[in-house]
Amino acid sequence: MIGIIYDDAYLEHKPPRSHIENPGRVLAIIRSVGDYVAMERPINNIDEWLLRVHDANYVKQIDEACSMGYVFIDADTYVSPGTCKAARHAVGAVLRGGIDKVLSGEWNAAYAIVRPPGGHHVGHGGRALMAPTQGFCIFNNVAIGAVYAIEHGISRVAILDVDAHHGNGTQEIFYKDPKVLYISLHQDPLTIYPGTGFIDDVGEGEGEGFNVNVPPLPPFTADDAT
Numbered sequence: 001m002i003g004i005i006y007d008d009a010y011l012e013h014k015p016p017r018s019h020i021e022n023p024g025r026v027l028a029i030i031r032s033v034g035d036y037v038a039m040e041r042p043i044n045n046i047d048e049w050l051l052r053v054h055d056a057n058y059v060k061q062i063d064e065a066c067s068m069g070y071v072f073i074d075a076d077t078y079v080s081p082g083t084c085k086a087a088r089h090a091v092g093a094v095l096r097g098g099i100d101k102v103l104s105g106e107w108n109a110a111y112a113i114v115r116p117p118g119g120h121h122v123g124h125g126g127r128a129l130m131a132p133t134q135g136f137c138i139f140n141n142v143a144i145g146a147v148y149a150i151e152h153g154i155s156r157v158a159i160l161d162v163d164a165h166h167g168n169g170t171q172e173i174f175y176k177d178p179k180v181l182y183i184s185l186h187q188d189p190l191t192i193y194p195g196t197g198f199i200d201d202v203g204e205g206e207g208e209g210f211n212v213n214v215p216p217l218p219p220f221t222a223d224d225a226t
Helices: 008-012 025-030 047-053 056-067 082-105 141-152 168-173
Strands: 001-007 038-040 109-112 155-159 181-185 211-213
Touching: 001 082, 001 141, 008 025, 008 082, 047 056, 047 082, 047 141, 056 082, 082 109, 082 141, 141 155, 141 168, 155 168, 168 181, 168 211
Parallel strands: 001 038, 001 109, 155 181, 181 211
Antiparallel strands: none
């Protein structure tokens, strides 16, 4: 069984003006979901895990920004009054579906339909590897999920990232960690944001060899790439 994790809280992460990252992104997916899948809501109490990946000062900065209303924390990334709840629920969706339900054997796979986005541009303290922005992301949901899985008995985790943009935040978080294999397929960083993710970025110390940037792909690479 494939399960879905979703909550209407994701709709409350609203842009202060026209923005490509808006509630319509999850609404389009939810409307296409059939009755053949199970749907659950995310877990709520996730701050312990949030702070296992992100710096406490960064989390405080985000919470303060949410309390101010509509704020752009950088040129691309905004928060609204509903963002902090939505962002925590996004983390909670990964923990509930991707970890708890699958590890228990109840589901074969899980799909978390969340906003803000998955967060691969967010490092320990926000912007990562000198990127100019956080690329719409608030918390690194997948990185937190990986830490959660390891703490719940999984010895090693592989993260396969197929976004056109390199996951600079995820690379930063696990660059020295041999328990997490991070593999990213992305467009040549010389041609696209965030300008990171070169083939010779392979990890450091015990994590050497566990960071894999597939030879950066040229723009418009399609399924026929070899």
